[in-house]
Amino acid sequence: MDDPNEDTEWNDILRAKGILPPKPGPTEEEIFEELDREIKEKQDxxxxxxxxxxxxxxxxxxxxxxxxxxxxxxxxxxxxxxxRERFGHVMQISKPDFVREVSEASKDVWVVVHLFKD
Incomplete structure (x- = not known):
């Protein structure tokens, strides 16, 4: 794998799937430093x-x-x-997996179920 901090489309996909940690945002101190630097550069x-x-x-x-x-x-x-992706993902499960994937998962997140018969 390449550099995980590199800003590439592939790393963005990996971050969206939770494989790579999210990119750290700028700190408040960095923001103020950037503002001060821009003010000094643009002064008359x-x-x-x-x-x-x-x-x-x-x-x-x-x-x-x-x-x-x-x-x-x-x-x-x-x-x-x-x-970015607003919702989770769609997956097909069988009857034995229903309790684990739906009943137990619904304690932490919302689960939408579409039941069908072949």
């Missing part, structure tokens, strides 16, 4: 010529823009998570 070079009111206004605009960008990225991540 001519801040010395501005008045305090103009500086306050620029700071507010920059904070709002960065938070909006982060919010849009996070919403996209959340939509991607939601679009």
């Amino acid at each position: 070079k001519h801040l010395e010529d501005k008045t305090l009111d103009e500086l306050d206004e620029l700071e507010d605009e920059e904070d709002e823009r960065i938070l909006l960008e982060y919010r849009q990225k996070r919403i996209a991540e959340m939509k991607a998570e939601v679009s």
Whole structure:
């Protein structure tokens, strides 16, 4: 198996099936570091010529823009998570497996049963 932390479609499938552990998300500290880094990169070079009111206004605009960008990225991540498999799986079982697969499993999760006869 390749690197389990690699971002590939195959590893995503393995994560969805529970074979690989879920990808760790960014920590709160990493998020704040990223915000600070972006603020420093985007700062205006001519801040010395501005008045305090103009500086306050620029700071507010920059904070709002960065938070909006982060919010849009996070919403996209959340939509991607939601679009994944919502329900479990369909499996055909025989009469002897019914108690184990349906009665005992229904204590932890919802089970939908479709009964049919050949």
